[in-house]
Amino acid sequence: MNAPAINMHRQDLPHSALEVLPPAEGLAREMALLSSVSSGERRAGFLIWRCSRSLVVPQRLTRRPQYAMAAGRMILDGWPVQVRSTGGDLTPQSPGLINVALAFRSRRHKSAIRDSYMTLCRPLIEHLACQGIEAHCSSVDGAFCDGDYNLVVEGRKLAGTAQRWRQLEPTVSEQGNEFAVLSHAVLLCDERLDWLWQAGNSFYHHCGLTPFIKADRHVSLAQLLPNRKALLTSTIEQLEARLTQYVKTL
């Protein structure tokens, strides 16, 4: 089946990437994008969205005995907690951050997870290069949701990534060994970052975990491009244009 690659939010939903979504709605749209690939509705697609202020956590943290209390405390502080299903670790969200989700097909070969992260990171690195920013993938000790596929600039984390795999439906892949992959990035664009790390560390503390997020291990696009006007809007528009072309190649 040769399903088309589609920019989901433009053609499927009455959604502007500049609109700020509650975390549950944004995450649900990401999973709908993944489902649209696993069902064969499309071969690849992307979604760009902004999220209201919140903490998004993986399911494993909900097993902590202090989780309910910690989530309650964070709500009182203005940081509602939302559970996500793409693994990783706690990620603070705020409207000055840009979420980029890319869904596509892959087989589960030895380097499939790495390759799937690079499928997402490649166009982001190319976009940054066009702005004169040299980024690469690496872990950053002390960064939020650390992993080998952070987008890093001069040793500081600019974006975090996560990934979810789902088998293609039998009608789409008769062999049963093809998967749909959702690769997701959150880009620190134009936000007061210290609030994010304070909230994240507070949650860890309330959960009985050692707070580890260090502010100086992060950098935002606004800090890298201090004189750029309308940075958030222009970044979203440029990423939309780039990814619209990119998904046609997947």
Added chain:
Amino acid sequence: MSNVPSELKYVASHEWIRDEGEGVVTIGITDHAQELLGDVVFIELPEVGVEIAAGDETGVVESVKAASDVYAPLSGKVIAVNEDLEEAPELVNSDPYGDGWFFQIKLSDAEELDDLLDADTYSEQCEAE
């Protein structure tokens, strides 16, 4: 090369199946799958008593690198889940075919066993990927 025990059966989505007799099978994910995922940190399993059909999503495995759905390779009723994985998800990495098992089902259609892959065929699939 990943370990693929010859006495087990497999499905293309990288779950293994051990026939325990009397219509009961034990299910987990393969060595190849755990190697790919890396350090497993959380596993969501089906509830005991739930009826599942072959191909159904029955849970999620979260690792430090990614999360992945877990599928029912066969149809039946879930009769046991590995509760040790709640406290020790790393068992999936250290012993995927032993202490890292996921759940057991009582089969509703034993003929589905005939559709499973043997070790050689599964190994060939992994190598081809």
